[in-house]
Amino acid sequence: MHRQLVLFALASALLLAAIVAYRSDPGAVVSIDAVATGLAGEVPVDAGQPVAERIAADARSGQPQRGVPGMQGHRAEFEHARDLYAYANTLAPAARAGDPEATWMLSRVYDYCSAYAMAPADYVGDTRAIRDMGLKTSAAMVAARTRTSERCARFVPGDDLSYTVILGMTREAAEAGSLAAEAALLAVGEPLDTSDAYKHDLVDRVQQSQDPESFAALAPAMGIQASGDRAFEGQVAGTRLAEVAWQVAACELGMECGADSAVMVSQCANGGICSRDPGQDFSSFVFDAAVPRQGADVVNEMADSLVGGKKVQK
Numbered sequence: 001m002h003r004q005l006v007l008f009a010l011a012s013a014l015l016l017a018a019i020v021a022y023r024s025d026p027g028a029v030v031s032i033d034a035v036a037t038g039l040a041g042e043v044p045v046d047a048g049q050p051v052a053e054r055i056a057a058d059a060r061s062g063q064p065q066r067g068v069p070g071m072q073g074h075r076a077e078f079e080h081a082r083d084l085y086a087y088a089n090t091l092a093p094a095a096r097a098g099d100p101e102a103t104w105m106l107s108r109v110y111d112y113c114s115a116y117a118m119a120p121a122d123y124v125g126d127t128r129a130i131r132d133m134g135l136k137t138s139a140a141m142v143a144a145r146t147r148t149s150e151r152c153a154r155f156v157p158g159d160d161l162s163y164t165v166i167l168g169m170t171r172e173a174a175e176a177g178s179l180a181a182e183a184a185l186l187a188v189g190e191p192l193d194t195s196d197a198y199k200h201d202l203v204d205r206v207q208q209s210q211d212p213e214s215f216a217a218l219a220p221a222m223g224i225q226a227s228g229d230r231a232f233e234g235q236v237a238g239t240r241l242a243e244v245a246w247q248v249a250a251c252e253l254g255m256e257c258g259a260d261s262a263v264m265v266s267q268c269a270n271g272g273i274c275s276r277d278p279g280q281d282f283s284s285f286v287f288d289a290a291v292p293r294q295g296a297d298v299v300n301e302m303a304d305s306l307v308g309g310k311k312v313q314k
């Protein structure tokens with residue numbers, strides 16, 4: 001059912017292998033004009049200073065935060081902020097005070113920027129290699145990776161935006177009360193509680209919340225990895241189409257799912273799963289490329305049941 005996505009993943013693996021070969025040319029890691037490596041006029045980054053300290057220092061210094069608002073509406077700002085490091089500045093005080101939403105959104109920033117921040121020069125070099133290969137998906141991948149580079153430009157390897165750090169921050173947010181973070185932990189196989197009763201109740205709480213962030217965070221847990229798990233009996237879970245339904249429902253509930261949204265940019269920039277239509281949103285793309293015609297009605301029915309607060313009996 002996901003033949004197209006499997007093919008996309010295979011193509012990405014072959015592409016990355018080609019990039020490794022391409023890197024044998026020292027010129028491959030030179031930055032390109034289309035990819036920003038910093039923001040003009042700003043204080044140089046101290047790569048040896050931990051990111052939390054740098055964010056706090058920037059906040060204290062009164063460094064201009066261009067276009068980055070306060071806490072209200074910060075979910076939307078994650079999608080639209082041009083400088084995610086500056087956006088992180090607005091979250092840091094509340095996150096340090098234990099605010100679960102601020103901590104969750106910081107974890108999202110770290111997750112979004114991690115591929116770039118771990119090795120910026122290599123990331124830019126890979127983008128150049130993808131552009132020069134001239135493949136059918138090259139233009140879309142370069143656009144997605146350029147957007148990521150521009151938004152994450154002030155993060156550096158010393159910030160350690162590693163999986164371990166992101167997982168720890170997500171757990172901290174979940175323990176403080178973030179439902180989306182709880183759902184994300186289940187999705188990566190690290191739930192706060194491993195009991196069937198807890199996992200079943202968590203899915204019910206997410207559905208009842210009608211919170212798009214929580215729906216999207218839970219979606220990966222509701223796919224194949226839930227197949228045969230008694231914890232999810234009677235819930236929308238256990239198939240690839242179920243996973244798609246949770247994500248589509250998140251979009252219907254108001255999550256940003258447009259062509260420039262985090263979900264579309266990340267899957268293209270990091271996985272090579274890109275739409276050939278630069279204006280296509282997530283729902284249109286997934287029905288066009290990943291869901292067979294016979295499965296579209298099934299996905300729509302499941303998504304509608306989730307948004308309507310009903311349960312689909314399987």
